[in-house]
Amino acid sequence: MNEPTTLYIIRHGKTMFNTIGRTQGWSDTPLTKEGEQVIRYLGLGLRNTEFKEAYSSDSGRAMQTARIILQEHLNGQAIPYTTDSRIREWCFGSLDGGYDGELWGVVPRILAFKNYEDMMTNRISYKELADAIIAADTANWAEPYEKIRERVWSGFEDIAHHREKNGGGNVMIVSHGLTISFLMSLIDESLPMQIGLENGSVTKLIYENGKFTIKSVNDTHYIGEGRTIFAKH
Structure with missing residues (x-):
């Protein structure tokens, strides 16, 4: 068994x-x-x-x-x-290796939130997060x-x-x-x-x-x- x-x-x-x-x-x-x-x-x-x-x-x-x-x-x-x-x-693409403040500064703005705390309070989906990372990635490496x-x-x-x-x-x-x-x-x-x-x-x-x-x-x-x-x- x-x-x-x-x-x-x-x-x-x-x-x-x-x-x-x-x-x-x-x-x-x-x-x-x-x-x-x-x-x-x-x-x-x-x-x-x-x-x-x-x-x-x-x-x-x-x-x-x-x-x-x-x-x-x-x-x-x-x-x-x-x-x-x-x-x-x-993979965070061009944001890999940058300070966390860069990633969590730009992603909420792309999703039309004031800041990271506002974004998390509104319970975004992982798909929204992934799409925002792609939008923020200038190297086109993000998945x-x-x-x-x-x-x-x-x-x-x-x-x-x-x-x-x-x-x-x-x-x-x-x-x-x-x-x-x-x-x-x-x-x-x-x-x-x-x-x-x-x-x-x-x-x-x-x-x-x-x-x-x-x-x-x-x-x-x-x-x-x-x-x-x-x-x-």
């Missing part, structure tokens, strides 16, 4: 760009020393969770996060690990909504389906804040836009017979547990 298929979807650790308020998207910076330490705590907090396999996006910050977790979690046990470009962050939707959904669904047909169990996945938030909206359209996911937070999904169920979002208690374990040694 199969075990339940459970995805532990982790937002990567805090990076240099996260710390100074720059938009990463498909650009990349490594984790800061503080960011690395928080992910070590996360790995310790997850050490009693058995993972059948592990995945991350192909972005450096996600791969670095996955390796740190696996180093702290393994205790000598090898877990198959694969990267998947489909679960990387949204259309349908392309983002197809790659993100197929990436996570293929991972879940593969695990289910191979006996189920837990899967560790390291991805990105907006991508994880977007996936939640595809599962439950009533959810608000969760742009503020914490670095190192865990969002947990159950997958059964082609359907996802959200169990928890933005859970940071594993980091706290790992910090306690670390302090005892």
Whole structure:
């Protein structure tokens, strides 16, 4: 009999760009020393969770996060690990690498809102967000909504389906804040836009017979547990 298929979807650790308020998207910076330490705590907090396999996006910050977790979690046990470009962050085109204020300054104006807070209060859709990013992108690199939707959904669904047909169990996945938030909206359209996911937070999904169920979002208690374990040694 199969075990339940459970995805532990982790937002990567805090990076240099996260710390100074720059938009990463498909650009990349490594984790800061503080960011690395928080992910070590996360790995310790997850050490009693058995993972059948592990995945991350192909972005450096996600791969670095996955390796740190696996180093702290393994205790000598090898877990198959694969990267998947489909679960990387949204591409912000020419806004990649710029300050967050540039992205969240121009996008609300394109959508006819006064500011970021006004835009979020009015609960825009992810399609509206994607269309506004394309409108703001002067390099024509940003992805259309349908392309983002197809790659993100197929990436996570293929991972879940593969695990289910191979006996189920837990899967560790390291991805990105907006991508994880977007996936939640595809599962439950009533959810608000969760742009503020914490670095190192865990969002947990159950997958059964082609359907996802959200169990928890933005859970940071594993980091706290790992910090306690670390302090005892």
